[in-house]
Amino acid sequence: MNEARWVVQFATRNKGKYDEAARVAANYGVELEQLNLEKYEIQADDLAKIATVAAEQAFNESKLSPVVAEDAGFFVGALNGFPGPYSSYVYRKLGLEGVLRLLGNTAERAAHFSSAVAYCSGRETACFEGVVKGTVSFTPSGSHGFGFDPIFIPDGCDGRTFAEMDIDEKNRHSHRALAFSKFCEWLRFQSPEK
Amino acid sequence: MNEARWVVQFATRNKGKYDEAARVAANYGVELEQLNLEKYEIQADDLAKIATVAAEQAFNESKLSPVVAEDAGFFVGALNGFPGPYSSYVYRKLGLEGVLRLLGNTAERAAHFSSAVAYCSGRETACFEGVVKGTVSFTPSGSHGFGFDPIFIPDGCDGRTFAEMDIDEKNRHSHRALAFSKFCEWLRFQSPEK
Numbered sequence: 001m002n003e004a005r006w007v008v009q010f011a012t013r014n015k016g017k018y019d020e021a022a023r024v025a026a027n028y029g030v031e032l033e034q035l036n037l038e039k040y041e042i043q044a045d046d047l048a049k050i051a052t053v054a055a056e057q058a059f060n061e062s063k064l065s066p067v068v069a070e071d072a073g074f075f076v077g078a079l080n081g082f083p084g085p086y087s088s089y090v091y092r093k094l095g096l097e098g099v100l101r102l103l104g105n106t107a108e109r110a111a112h113f114s115s116a117v118a119y120c121s122g123r124e125t126a127c128f129e130g131v132v133k134g135t136v137s138f139t140p141s142g143s144h145g146f147g148f149d150p151i152f153i154p155d156g157c158d159g160r161t162f163a164e165m166d167i168d169e170k171n172r173h174s175h176r177a178l179a180f181s182k183f184c185e186w187l188r189f190q191s192p193e194k
Numbered sequence: 195m196n197e198a199r200w201v202v203q204f205a206t207r208n209k210g211k212y213d214e215a216a217r218v219a220a221n222y223g224v225e226l227e228q229l230n231l232e233k234y235e236i237q238a239d240d241l242a243k244i245a246t247v248a249a250e251q252a253f254n255e256s257k258l259s260p261v262v263a264e265d266a267g268f269f270v271g272a273l274n275g276f277p278g279p280y281s282s283y284v285y286r287k288l289g290l291e292g293v294l295r296l297l298g299n300t301a302e303r304a305a306h307f308s309s310a311v312a313y314c315s316g317r318e319t320a321c322f323e324g325v326v327k328g329t330v331s332f333t334p335s336g337s338h339g340f341g342f343d344p345i346f347i348p349d350g351c352d353g354r355t356f357a358e359m360d361i362d363e364k365n366r367h368s369h370r371a372l373a374f375s376k377f378c379e380w381l382r383f384q385s386p387e388k
Contacts, residue, residue, distance in 0.1 A: 041237040043283070050237075082287040086280050089237070093276040094296065102288065102295060 006187055008119070009035040011058035011069045016146040017176065020167060021070065024177045028184035035062060039069060047071045047085055048127045051118035059120040066121035068183065072176060074148045076136060077110040078103060087147060096140045096151050109136040111152060115179040119187070126186065130178025137161055145170060200381055202313070203229040205252035205263045210340040211370065214361060215264065218371045222378035229256060233263060241265045241279055242321045245312035253314040260315035262377065266370060268342045270330060271304040272297060285341050290334045294345065303330040305346060309373040313381070320380065324372025331355055339364060 008025070010032045012018055022032045040057035044050050054069035074087045079102055083090035090098065103109065111134060118127040132154050140150035142163025149162035154173050162170055171177040202219070204226045206212055216226045234251035238244050248263035268281045273296055277284035284292065297303065305328060312321040327349050334344035336357025343356035348367050356364055365371040 043235040043237055043280070045283075079292075080287045082284070082292075084283075084287070086237070086283060089239075089278075089280060090276070093274045093278070098273075098276075098296060101298075102292060104295075 006030045007033060008187070009033050009058070009062060009067045011035045011037050011039055011054065011062070011067055013037075013039065014146070017070065017072075020171060020174065020176050021180045023167065024171055024180040025184055028181070028188060030184045030187060032068075035067065037062060041071070043085075045081075045085060047073055047114055047116035048118070048129060050085055051116040052120075052125060052127050055118035055120040056125060059122060066119060068117055068119050070115060070117045070176065070179070072113065072115040074099075074152065075112050075114060076103070078106055078108045091147050096148065099136065099148065100138070100140075100151065103136060105138075110134075111136045113148075113152065113175040115175040117176075117179040117183045119183060126183075128179050128182040128186065130175040130180075130182065132173055132175040132178070200224045201227060202381075203227050203252070203256060203261045205229045205231050205233055205248065205256070205261055207231075207233065208340075211264065211266075214365060214368065214370050215374050217361065218365055218374040219378055222375070222382060224378045224381060226262075229261065231256060235265065237279075239275075239279060241267055241308055241310035242312070242323060244279055245310040246314075246319060246321050249312035249314040250319060253316060260313060262311055262313050264309060264311045264370065264373070266307065266309040268293075268346065269306050269308060270297070272300055272302040281341060290342065290345050293330065293342065294332070294334075297330060299332075304328075305330045307342075307346065307369040309369040311370075311373040311377045313377060320377075322373050322376040322380065324369040324374075324376065326367055326369040326372070 018034045025032045037058055039054050041050055042053050051069050051071040055067055058069055059067045073084045075081045075084050113132050115130045116127055134152055134154040137151045137153050142150050142161045145163045152162050212228045219226045231252055233248050235244055236247050245263050245265040249261055252263055253261045267278045269275045269278050307326050309324045328347050331345045331347050336344050336355045339357045346356050
């Protein structure tokens with residue numbers, strides 16, 4: 001089961017994302033290789049659309065078949081879904097503190113992380129989504145992971161944030177792991193291309 | 195001078211933007227027609243890059259020559275330039291209130307609006323930028339314009355916000371008018387294409 005039968009290029013410059021995804025894929029006999037390409041991201045509220053355009057673009061540029069691209073976002077209910085698809089920009093500009101300040105002391109702290117994994121082989125394009133629900137903490141906690149992990153408490157994990165979990169534990173709960181699992185399960189039923 | 199010698203398609207679905215730009219262009223003998231096309235916007239911190247890709251994409255889709263696309267943003271110094279190129283998304287999600295809450299009572303309220311106007315004729319691509327400096331007000335004021343206009347006080351306008359000015363007065367100061375003026379001045383020295 002761990003003998004790779006599929007090799008897929010993962011177009012991302014984020015080493016943390018790559019590490020998370022590669023571990024998940026390895027469990028399905030899928031080998032992910034990091035394709036260090038400038039990702040072409042469009043502006044859209046829909047992660048699946050952003051990931052699909054990115055995968056098609058990466059495939060066209062790299063000519064390496066097949067390619068996956070992933071887009072993820074942190075959606076805060078009381079902020080109408082902000083920062084959503086622009087989470088990485090908002091994290092760079094405002095940090096965790098910005099989201100906490102916008103929420104203030106409100107008790108309405110429901111949030112979710114979503115991930116869309118889009119696959120493009122030239123022959124076909126497919127997209128798979130994963131969601132993890134939880135709440136926004138009042139203060140940051142933990143040092144693992146990246147982005148908004150220190151303020152996100154997934155449901156059913158004893159109140160700890162994503163950043164308080166090591167990569168293996170986070171992968172048992174995360175949106176990205178779920179989306180990549182769906183993708184790999186689907187891929188195993190396709191004909192190997194290499 | 196008001197007899198149109200150039201007809202340019204302006205790819206935008208924002209009627210407010212179109213109205214502002216069309217008035218400026220008319221002063222230079224340039225007729226703008228609204229091209230109601232879904233604008234293809236990439237994610238980037240650089241407005242010129244976003245506008246240029248959008249203009250090229252619109253040109254390729256419409257086959258109408260020539261085309262302009264514009265991208266604008268509201269850049270708040272104390273927020274590291276947030277919301278910048280994502281101003282329209284942030285406005286939809288957080289409103290004026292979100293930016294005011296992030297700033298709180300800080301006295302550091304410098305901000306600017308920027309506009310990048312990109313032109314694509316198939317033969318050539320060019321981009322023109324306009325910037326207007328000012329400050330963020332403590333409360334919204336005025337009902338003209340759109341987006342962050344009610345909380346932006348341009349320098350040298352007696353402390354009034356953009357939303358307290360009618361379209362003609364705003365056009366004497368605005369980033370968009372400046373960028374379109376630069377574009378039209380340049381266009382007048384090109385050979386007419388129609």
